[in-house]
Amino acid sequence: MTYAFDKLDEEKVFKDPVHRYIHVRERLIWELIGTAEFQRLRRIRQLGTTYLTFHGAEHSRFSHSLGVYEITRRIIDVFEDHPDWEDGERLLCLCAALLHDVGHGPFSHSFEKVFNTDHEAYTQAIILGDTEINHVLKKVSADFPEKVADVIGKTYKNKLIISMISSQIDADRMDYLLRDAYYTGVSYGHFDLERIWRVMRPRDDQVVIKYSGMHAVEDYIMSRYQMYWQVYFHPVTRSAEVILRKILHRAKSLYHNGYAFRYPPGLLVPLFKESMTLSEYVRLDESVILYYFQVWQEEEDPILSDLCRRFTNRRLFKYVEFTPSNYQIYADLREAFKEAGLDPDYYLVVDSSSDLPYDFYRPGEEGERLPIHLLMPDNSLKELSRESDVVEAISGKKRTDHKLYYPADFIHDLTTHRSAKERIQSLLQ
Template sequence: MAQRMTKLSEEKVFKDPVHRYIHVRDRLIWELIGTSEFQRLRRIKQLGTSYLTFHGAEHSRFGHSLGVYEITRKLINVFEKEPEWDPNDRLLCLCAALLHDIGHGPFSHSFEKVFQTDHEHFTREMILGQTEINAVLRKISDDFPRKVSDVIGKTYENKLVVSMISSQIDADRMDYLLRDAYYTGVSYGNFDLERLWRVMRPREDQVVIKKSGMHAVEDYIMSRYQMYWQIYFHPVTRSAEVILTKILHRAKTLYHNGFKFKYVPTQLMSLFDGQVTVEDYLKLDEALILYYFQVWQEEEDQILKDLCYRFMNRKLFKYIEFTPMDLSLYDELRETFLDAGLDPDYYLVVDSSSDCPYDLYRPGEEEEKLPIYLVMPDSQLRELSRESDVVDSITGKKRTDHKLYYPLDAIMALPSHSKAKKKLRSLLSI
């Protein structure tokens, strides 16, 4: 218990462009930040390939994790005045907020698609395994790492604590929307953060919002909607993700086919074999992946060589709008790509994006979405969309977008007399 109350002799601060200052007074938090597992997040970009679209988007998951911690710290300062808040949960919340992203790999989601890894699994493994983070957390108690893991995994018994880190309006989303808007240089991701955390209240099993703060919540939800379609699903960013994914697929396929690499991907072999350990995983960062992409431009395999050149030099695929109803067109395109000497498995890709900015819990769905509730003047709770016409208009409205990506330059480089070239230009309207 003594360790739990240990403070640093003086407060540490991080200068931050979003929150101005991030304050650390707890020795435990300071020691967690200093672990090698947490420092690795400096080498993982928050927005993956978005830097190829928005050149300012070079920020890391390290900064985001500090930001989520800071918002949670401010929320706790508000909650401490409320009878529903248990002060014993303070350090648990702060640790879960700080560590919620430690399991992310390089180019997180693209990476996971290829190697079937799960950042949530590795987050738990890093918290519960033989790591520096685990050793620091165990200074509180032997079961403290398990509690932190349960909060992040949404299985902790106190759902109020879970909702602070993971819900439809949580510290994680609030930080990444503002941070990503700042670094991409857009204004529509902004909302009044201070107003939001000042009107948030602890109530039984979740965070709720004072009725007077409804407009701040509306602003937040619309910011989220805009950021997803203008930033996260930007077609140029998705083009870069398509190429990155295909590079990893190609390298994995070549490895399993016994290809003799000039630059052997030693650090990726356990991934290719599907036997990656936490120790292996912690050695992976974006600098390593980009090193391989750089040197693989010299490999004999023309597909791997070309895709790496494209990614490293931003020679991205073009795209057209595409719907699942266009399957006959897709089949015809695949056949024509083969005739043109272009492997459609790597050079003709359908990519889909979908998002629902706000939704209610619907029985039978895999992911439970806890609604946002407003506290009315009479202390009763009302679900947000019943009070807000703005939110009601988008509740449950899932938007899906499909695009077909292809290498325009490779098609245009085909001989002018090529029948395949003429047909591709006709099919793709180029």
């Protein structure tokens, strides 16, 4: 356990555009940052395909992970000497904050949808497996990696630690909102971070907010709401995600059908076969995926080559608003696309996005969320939406948006299927 208390000879700092400086004094944290698995996060963008919409969104999960660590470190500084805070949990909390995203794959959530992977499961596997991260964590104690993995998996006995990293107001969300707003250049995601962490308090098994800080939390929740609909669910970003997913689906389908690739997808084959080992998974990053997209433009399969050209050169699909009640129109469009020689499985895609900006506690419901509690002047706790008119107005209200994506250029250039072209244009209107 002596390693857990080891300090660097002098504090290391990372210059950061969001937090100004990120401070590292513990040797364990410094060594974790230097591991191959953590350095891999430099090669995975935080916002996936969003850089094709907001050109500044090139920041990585590496910088975000450092930011979550720094916010957590500052919250712990506020918690010190509080009777509900166990100082012996400090290092565990910092490690979990730093490593919470280490299992993300390239293009993160789009990648997961195609291959049915789970970044949290891979995060736990990296922490517990034969990795540099595991070897560093074991220097603390043999069971320390398991404790970190339990925090990630939300099964650790001390629920307060979990809530600091994963809840409706946590270090993860606070960093990505501010960081993503900074790099996309929008004004929606800003809120008073320092005010929030200064009014956070440990209470039993959760983080609560002093009543005096309620307005800062309202600002945070509205910032989150705006960021989801103005940035994260931006229709152009979603168009790029649609094409990215279809490329991976097409490559997987071609592989299973015995297609002879001019440029074989060697590093992706274990994924296609659903037999990927941990060491194979951590070799994947966005440079690998983008390499295949670049060379597959020369493949003989017209769908794969076209989709790769579209993604690489940002020739994205257009979209129209769509509602599930228009299913018959969608079915008619599929038939018209087939008549025009366009495969609707790849060129006619319904994409849906939904978000619940804040929810109160409803026991037993799927995906239930623990609410944000306010610490009142009389030391009692009250759920946020019961005190805030702003939060009450959006509490429990899920918003869903559906769009239909299609290649407008292909339809415009149709010359040999005029009747199908006219039908498609009519249906899209």
